Amino acid sequence: IMTEPAGASRVAIELIDIRKAFGAYAAIDRLNLTIKAGEFFTFLGPSGCGKTTTLRMIAGFEEPTSGRLLLDGKEVTGVPAHQRNVNTVFQSYALFPHLNVGENVGFGLSVKGVAKDEIRERVKAALESVHMAHAIDRKPSALSGGQQQRIALVRALINRPSVLLLDEPFGALDLKLRREMQMEVKEMQRRLGITFIFVTHDQEEALTMSDRIAVMNNGVVQQVAGPVDLYERPANRFTAGFIGDMNLIEARIAGRTGDRFTFDAAGSRIDFPCDLPLQPGDPCTLAIRPEALHFVEGDAGGSVRFPGTIIDAVYIGTDTVYGLALADGSRITARVRNGGDQPIPKPGAPGILACAPSAIRLLTQ
Ligand code: ATP
Numbered sequence: 001i002m003t004e005p006a007g008a009s010r011v012a013i014e015l016i017d018i019r020k021a022f023g024a025y026a027a028i029d030r031l032n033l034t035i036k037a038g039e040f041f042t043f044l045g046p047s048g049c050g051k052t053t054t055l056r057m058i059a060g061f062e063e064p065t066s067g068r069l070l071l072d073g074k075e076v077t078g079v080p081a082h083q084r085n086v087n088t089v090f091q092s093y094a095l096f097p098h099l100n101v102g103e104n105v106g107f108g109l110s111v112k113g114v115a116k117d118e119i120r121e122r123v124k125a126a127l128e129s130v131h132m133a134h135a136i137d138r139k140p141s142a143l144s145g146g147q148q149q150r151i152a153l154v155r156a157l158i159n160r161p162s163v164l165l166l167d168e169p170f171g172a173l174d175l176k177l178r179r180e181m182q183m184e185v186k187e188m189q190r191r192l193g194i195t196f197i198f199v200t201h202d203q204e205e206a207l208t209m210s211d212r213i214a215v216m217n218n219g220v221v222q223q224v225a226g227p228v229d230l231y232e233r234p235a236n237r238f239t240a241g242f243i244g245d246m247n248l249i250e251a252r253i254a255g256r257t258g259d260r261f262t263f264d265a266a267g268s269r270i271d272f273p274c275d276l277p278l279q280p281g282d283p284c285t286l287a288i289r290p291e292a293l294h295f296v297e298g299d300a301g302g303s304v305r306f307p308g309t310i311i312d313a314v315y316i317g318t319d320t321v322y323g324l325a326l327a328d329g330s331r332i333t334a335r336v337r338n339g340g341d342q343p344i345p346k347p348g349a350p351g352i353l354a355c356a357p358s359a360i361r362l363l364t365q
Helices: 050-057 101-111 116-129 147-158 176-192 204-210 227-231 237-242
Strands: 011-022 025-036 042-043 066-071 087-089 161-166 195-200 211-217 220-225 245-259 260-267 269-275 283-288 294-296 303-313 319-326 331-339 348-354 360-361
Touching: 011 050, 011 195, 025 050, 025 195, 025 220, 042 204, 050 066, 050 161, 087 176, 101 116, 116 303, 147 176, 176 204, 195 204, 204 227, 204 303, 211 227, 211 237, 220 227, 220 237, 227 348, 237 245, 237 283, 237 348, 237 360, 245 331, 260 283, 260 360, 269 303, 294 331, 303 331, 319 348
Parallel strands: 042 195, 042 211, 087 161, 161 195
Antiparallel strands: 011 025, 011 066, 211 220, 245 260, 245 283, 260 269, 283 360, 294 348, 303 319, 303 348, 319 331
16 A cells, blocks of 8 residues: 555654553553554563553543654654654444445545545555455445455555554454454555554564564563563563563572572472572572473483473373372473473373573562
8 A cells, every 4th residue: 555664763653751540540651662663563461561541642632641752753742643754453344334345445545535546546455455446336235354454544644644553453253364464464564665563462473473572460561572571581571471471489598619500499409500689588480381391200410300290291292281289389380392202200100300501580679
């Protein structure tokens, strides 16, 4: 429909020290973020963490209590929604039921007074870009959920906003359609080079689609990073627990020899190298992905070992997921590929899970 150079490092949106309070309750606190032009940027977090409030402030439906908001380098605090070069797609498609598809898509252009011929051309091209030209005369009610969402998308894009805001746009779709739409929208964003700001509580959706993700909890951004960094290098316990499956094992520094620390963790004493400035007695959390763990017998040289008792084994096709009760009663989970040659104990029997020291991420906050 339109083009803008993608990947340019121009800043599209700056959120500076934003706070949003409803009464005494701070829905958003200390929000500082820069979103680049052409980025696919996602706000991810559990229900109530403040994602929608953040999006509504960018759109202009909600004003920050304090702080500054810049769009394309210009302060927009106090500028009404319709004067911002921003458009929004909601989970409920909000199509006009009495207008046909072509009229829905062209609505914004006719309000602006664009000539009829130009509207017809642009609507046709927009519908062709999502393979929906055949439906131009149909009413929204005659379309599937996925088709309605495509129409809502092209309707939002036809006004050529520099930023498109999407609030859980696939929330009403079944899983298969949701996956298809994720790919389609990602591809559309790449093609158009428009800044997309996406809100979801679904971490898989966020990892699939985004260039960068802001993980939020209780109104505070926990980490901003690309999908790989977020998965492999979570900055704190919240992100580690929220992105993918993760074992979080509470530990305490017991002692130190050279660059090796000894940890008391879940009733066992383990040691591995670590370069964080920690002191004996300090609490910390060991974060380990289930797929990084495997079974060993006896002393597996160089690896970190967790002895315990197998409590369950769940076959999930390519892998089996094992639960191991550790000495203090806490549980860790290992995801092991089927058909390998690891010594796998039966449920109820003692077993030792191990991983490379490099697979452990030490978290102190
Ligand atoms: P969800 O995924 O459930 O939509 P969210 O992360 O988008 O959640 P928000 O809708 O931004 O969360 O809400 C953040 C917090 O602010 C919630 O605790 C909510 O109850 C509160 N809140 C939002 N809007 C208002 C309002 N108009 N008045 C009072 N409280 C509000």
